[in-house]
Amino acid sequence: MKLSAYPAFTATAFTSRLAYRNQVWSGVFGELVATFAFIAVWTAAFVGRGTVDGVTLPDMVTYVLIAGPLLNWNTTRYIREVGDAIRTGDVTTFLLKPLHYPALLFFNQLGNNAFEQLTITLPVAIIVAFTVGLLPPASLAHGLLFVAYWVVSWGIMFLIATLTAMLAFWLLTAFALDWFLRGIMAVASGAIVPLWFMPAPLAAVLGYLPFAWVSYYPSAVYLGKLDLPAAGLHLAIGCVWLAALAGVLTWLWSRMRHRLIVQGG
Amino acid sequence: MSPIISASGVGKTFRQLKRQSGFGGAIRSLFSRDYSEIRAVDGVSFAIEPGEAVDYLGPNGAGKSTMIKMITGILTPSAGSLSVLGREPHANRMVNAREIGVVFGQRSQLWWDLPVRDSYDLNRHIYDIPEARFADNLAFLTAMLDMAPYLDRPVRQLSLGQRMRAEIALALLHDPKILFLDEPTIGLDVVAKDAVRRFLSEVNKQRGTTIILTTHDLVDIEEICPRLIMVDDGKLLFDGELKRLRATLGSRRRLILEFATDPGPLALATATLAADEGATKHFLLENETVSLLDVLGELGRGHGLKDVKLEEPDIEEVIRTFYQNKPKLAAAL
Amino acid sequence: MSSVLRVIPHLIGIHIRTHMEYRGALFIGWIAQAIGYAGIYASIALLLARFENLGGWTWPQMALLLAFHLLAYALGASLSFVQFRDMEEKVRLGTFDAILVKPIGPWTFLAFSGLNIEYGGHIALAIGLMVWSVSNLGIDWSPGLVLYFLAAIVSAAMLTAALMTMIGATALIWVRSRHLFSIFFGFWELARYPLNIFPLPLQIMMITFAPLGFLAFIPTAVALGKPVPILGDWAGPASLAIGPLFVLLAIVHWRYCLRNYQGAGG
Numbered sequence: 001m002k003l004s005a006y007p008a009f010t011a012t013a014f015t016s017r018l019a020y021r022n023q024v025w026s027g028v029f030g031e032l033v034a035t036f037a038f039i040a041v042w043t044a045a046f047v048g049r050g051t052v053d054g055v056t057l058p059d060m061v062t063y064v065l066i067a068g069p070l071l072n073w074n075t076t077r078y079i080r081e082v083g084d085a086i087r088t089g090d091v092t093t094f095l096l097k098p099l100h101y102p103a104l105l106f107f108n109q110l111g112n113n114a115f116e117q118l119t120i121t122l123p124v125a126i127i128v129a130f131t132v133g134l135l136p137p138a139s140l141a142h143g144l145l146f147v148a149y150w151v152v153s154w155g156i157m158f159l160i161a162t163l164t165a166m167l168a169f170w171l172l173t174a175f176a177l178d179w180f181l182r183g184i185m186a187v188a189s190g191a192i193v194p195l196w197f198m199p200a201p202l203a204a205v206l207g208y209l210p211f212a213w214v215s216y217y218p219s220a221v222y223l224g225k226l227d228l229p230a231a232g233l234h235l236a237i238g239c240v241w242l243a244a245l246a247g248v249l250t251w252l253w254s255r256m257r258h259r260l261i262v263q264g265g
Numbered sequence: 266m267s268p269i270i271s272a273s274g275v276g277k278t279f280r281q282l283k284r285q286s287g288f289g290g291a292i293r294s295l296f297s298r299d300y301s302e303i304r305a306v307d308g309v310s311f312a313i314e315p316g317e318a319v320d321y322l323g324p325n326g327a328g329k330s331t332m333i334k335m336i337t338g339i340l341t342p343s344a345g346s347l348s349v350l351g352r353e354p355h356a357n358r359m360v361n362a363r364e365i366g367v368v369f370g371q372r373s374q375l376w377w378d379l380p381v382r383d384s385y386d387l388n389r390h391i392y393d394i395p396e397a398r399f400a401d402n403l404a405f406l407t408a409m410l411d412m413a414p415y416l417d418r419p420v421r422q423l424s425l426g427q428r429m430r431a432e433i434a435l436a437l438l439h440d441p442k443i444l445f446l447d448e449p450t451i452g453l454d455v456v457a458k459d460a461v462r463r464f465l466s467e468v469n470k471q472r473g474t475t476i477i478l479t480t481h482d483l484v485d486i487e488e489i490c491p492r493l494i495m496v497d498d499g500k501l502l503f504d505g506e507l508k509r510l511r512a513t514l515g516s517r518r519r520l521i522l523e524f525a526t527d528p529g530p531l532a533l534a535t536a537t538l539a540a541d542e543g544a545t546k547h548f549l550l551e552n553e554t555v556s557l558l559d560v561l562g563e564l565g566r567g568h569g570l571k572d573v574k575l576e577e578p579d580i581e582e583v584i585r586t587f588y589q590n591k592p593k594l595a596a597a598l
Numbered sequence: 599m600s601s602v603l604r605v606i607p608h609l610i611g612i613h614i615r616t617h618m619e620y621r622g623a624l625f626i627g628w629i630a631q632a633i634g635y636a637g638i639y640a641s642i643a644l645l646l647a648r649f650e651n652l653g654g655w656t657w658p659q660m661a662l663l664l665a666f667h668l669l670a671y672a673l674g675a676s677l678s679f680v681q682f683r684d685m686e687e688k689v690r691l692g693t694f695d696a697i698l699v700k701p702i703g704p705w706t707f708l709a710f711s712g713l714n715i716e717y718g719g720h721i722a723l724a725i726g727l728m729v730w731s732v733s734n735l736g737i738d739w740s741p742g743l744v745l746y747f748l749a750a751i752v753s754a755a756m757l758t759a760a761l762m763t764m765i766g767a768t769a770l771i772w773v774r775s776r777h778l779f780s781i782f783f784g785f786w787e788l789a790r791y792p793l794n795i796f797p798l799p800l801q802i803m804m805i806t807f808a809p810l811g812f813l814a815f816i817p818t819a820v821a822l823g824k825p826v827p828i829l830g831d832w833a834g835p836a837s838l839a840i841g842p843l844f845v846l847l848a849i850v851h852w853r854y855c856l857r858n859y860q861g862a863g864g
Binding site: 279280331334337338339340341358359360362363365367369372374376377378379383384386387390391392393419 | 601605608609612615619691692696698699702857859861
């Protein structure tokens, strides 16, 4: 199948989500509540302090929104669907079609995620901007770099989620793997607490793992907490991680395909 | 004897969401919704005597499962009155449940991961079946349905035929007075179908259990249910014996003429051509009064006729004709 | 009633036997969920390590709040969450109909035949965290306080099960109810932080029509002798009354929905 045909999956995934309006309203509500909860937590933490480690409360409000709903999107449903398709053998139906399964997943999830960003994150961001206030990017250059980081972040999150789901073929269940990942992401991505507030040794270790490129680095670059050379360098490291994870996925998928064909599904 | 089930003018109306099509429709439906009223069951009346076996028949969406759900106490009728064993089923759902057995063809009531016996044991407690009675019934059902080889196997390992037999046994362990079965033979192989049919017929005749079946399988009807209740669009179309249905419709007997060589096109006044295979031609006799002699007389000699076969209409034919002639028949019946 | 009580152990037994068929997956699930929660708690601990306190709550105090939150939730949810979350499918596929033809209350059947021992990981983590925090807090455990604490856990678990039942029951009428669970979990997430850090309207909401303030914050604050906004001295008795009160509400709502059950339609 030609690559140009794949975006059709994105459009289908997007429009099919429109049928569930209750999910949209409750999604906005849930995200709004969670976002304001974290804003309240940081507000309470900053009581009586102006800046902590060079970070202000408005910085943290913006951080909550970018590192949380925007970048650290909820992968639970995706992992369970893909994991179940793999474990039950439903995935073999895709082997019969002239398409690349991981590519299909990529474009499909892009549509799903675009839908959620537009219907859930965007309204939440607008409400936060008008009630509490959001900061613009630290500079034009930081803003442009953030866009590149966003792409890397999305790619790494997609790859981590897909790899996690694929592991269900060899070990555990998608259910258990998803919970393991949630535990790891909560700390290591920096979605809840940025690395700059963590003890130095822990921050140093987490700063090299790919999870930090999902939430921490993009948000830090947006807020200008990394100077431009450091931001460029870390973008390059993020791209290396992206390539490495894509390589692992390709290798794992080809092994799995082989196994599926040999087993006859 | 008073009827075990009686329905009089029973109706059920649902509110259904109208889905809007296309992208624009999907966007619109985020903000507003339209509903339409659907009369799934519309003024249906009938009475079933104890010990009867009845097929409640109708095309999909005809309102038959809604009717069964009302009789079993799952749904409340929105019009008319319904009585099962002298009680209103919905208002007395739990009491009613003790006296009925229900088999949902596609929805298993057995515990998927556990041995068949475990599901039976749980039902013993739920239905409060005395130990001795339970042992007797289980022994009887195991023998009759030939379940001994797999009673201790997990349900997930059973074949569809084995599972269906296990489901039927589950529904009968508490000696229900009425047994409801939703498509009990669907998907089974010929041998399993036959076993299920023979067993149900036996339970109906020997134990006097009233049986209500919803089935599309015409052999089921012929072997288990002498009586048919047919519905469509929520309304009652026919209630009576299969024989009467055939008689009412007029027998579309099928005459098969076999010639030595293709005699070319043939047209007859007494019968209409149904299928032409050249040397073999199928005719349908339009009514009861036309005899074989009439047709052969009209045909005359000299066509090289080799063989003649006259077939009684099969039930499938009867029912197809029935639904095709619905408006005409509704007036006639 | 007594016959129902006799059936319950058998309903629970059958579900546990099902899980025992997959005990490996059960065990790994416990560990995985415990790690999932531990990740979030570690983040909160890291935050408190840097900022000392959150709305006047130190890390050991927060740990007790988190442990109470998880324990009460797990106890209540084991009777209700998965069972009633899947109500939508049960209605759509007709499996709920199959429950209605049994001579047993459908709530009893659902709750106990699905009694979810998958919460073992939650409960182990919660108890571990609770023991650690209590041993670091130096609370003066009078017999009255111990009784209050245990009763408050039961009350909060009842509140959880009642809310889940009410949400699941709406699927009987509207077919869909899953989105209401997302709203529940929105407030549930707020409930693991001190109530006093939130704006007043939210505080009022959390003790009235979305009463998850009672799930953990109010009883923990009472046990620690911390002030409870709005309720003040009424916090203790209110936290014990809330569970039974919502169970009554849930019974009324469940019965109403059952009476108006429409099936999957058609």
